[in-house]
Amino acid sequence: MKLLLIEDEKELANSIIYYLTGNSFICEWAVDVHSALDKISTFEYDCILLDLMLPDGNGFAILNELKAQNKTEGIIIISAKEGLDIKIEGLQLGADDYLTKPFHLSELLARVQALIRRKNFNGNNTICFNEITVDVFGKIASVKGQPVMLTKTELQLLIYLIGNNNKVLPKNAIAEHLSGDMADMLVSHDFVYAHIKNLKKKLADAGCGEYIKTVYGLGYKWQ
């Protein structure tokens, strides 16, 4: 999978590239509107991560250009601006998702994967990991072909864990991912433990290997 990151903050760009590269993405980086447009017209990308405030202009210019060129890349806006009006404007201009800074890299990765799945209409809507298969649109998880009854939250957690394969996921990142729009109302992250425990048990009961590891003092990891 090939990604283009358009972001002027070097340190942030480095971290994003480092994290995503570890999960089988090839990540290219453009620092401003000019170089971004250069790359877009030359190469094809699966997904574009777009910062709105760039040194030589507004990220919306890139959205307009993509539209003009009839490009169908998935676009996720990553911006410090968080007004609802800006989100709506970005989505209307053709962006597929909007992530407000600061965010967890695991969340960014999950969003990128979800976007690519949505863009891939030709069949590949399933996530496979060894004996586990998740039909994302059908919302069914199965182990060795046998369906496992998971709650909505557990399914969401499973997709998130598999997507962030081999990454340590802090409890607060998991809690925020599961809370979605309501993350501002989080008063405790303890409920994550209960969901992990339930998911572990259901997978184990279905004869699945132990992939969820507890990383002492840090969080959890799918391995």
Added chain:
Amino acid sequence: MKQKLLHKTLKLYIIFSVLVLLFTAPIFYFIADEIQLEEADEALLLRQHEFESILLPGFKQTDIAKWNGWNRDIKIEPANTLIKTSQFSTGNYLNIMDGDFEPYRVLKSPVIIDGAPYILFIKINLLKAEHMVYNIVMLYVAIIFFLLIGLFIISRWYLAKLWQPFQQLLLQLEHFEINNPVNIAYSSTNVDEFYRLNTVIGKLISRNIIIYNNQKEFVENAAHELQTPLAVMQAKLDNLIQADDISPALANGLTQLSNSITRLNHINKNLLLLSRIGNDTYIEQQEVDLAKVLNQQLAFVQEQIDAENITITSHLANAPLKANIALVEVCTGNLLTNAIKHNYNGGTIHVELIGNLLTVTNTGTTTELDSEKLFTRFTKINPASHGAGLGLAIVRKITGLYGWNLQYQYQNNLHVFSIRF
């Protein structure tokens, strides 16, 4: 107890006029008495002069008895004691008509009739002292009565009208809010002081709006600028924890760091929100199904508090509401999370929505919270909580924006927050 300006001045006027009248009444009495005596003396002298110049030259001793028989007030008496000059005196004499003793002014002067000394005795009726006092008192009562009516009418109608521009300004200032400024309508006035007041307040308000907007912009920009470094910190940390050889102590430190970043981010978001409420950002309004919003939020928080054994009960009737849905969600969300954060293990929360009244009741500290401070930003009532003290400030700002009535009460060891829409 604060008094109205009109009542205060009216009271002062009344006290002053009554005092003046009370002090002047005796003076008035003495002056009137003096004038009466002077007038009486003059009349007596006139009669004496009349008698002496017209009647006396032809008067005979034999006429005396006859004269005294006909005249009541001018008599000629034998000179028992010798007087050389005229003498005035005051005394009570029987008034035959009334059968009563009354005060008289008396002039005794020596006359010579047929070579023998006699005394000419002239008396004139004076006002009775009690009559005079009675009349003066009646006069003063009438003056006080009309004065009071006059003062009352003047203060009620004229002064009230005169102070009208001031009252109007005051009323508008009472409802003025710097974060939601409306134009003050200054009534035209030809009173110099009111004109100056209007001008000064106009300047003060416009200057403060500018300062307020600058400050709001500053907070917004500062919070906004903080988001990028926060994003860098978060991303670096997300990568750092992927290392293989993290010791438990380091893991602990990294987790605390991560939680701090989350907190910082939360504070930052709230600051942005606080500075944006009332902006065009949240101008859009729609019908909000409050019960639905609350049910969703209750379901969300329910999951989080299972571990803490807090029981939530709710009674939600349908209450359609017209407002910005994002702000309504923040408002109810903050009240709910607040009720959880400041609760204890095994506590209760009750959410009730009846008509246009939403109440969130929760157990918590066993002392009443300072309702003055409670809604002020950065006031931490519970030092153990991780909040920055912005949640209730945001609630107050949103309720203020829509003119809803937000209240805190402490009843039967329960903290009750209510919003009347």
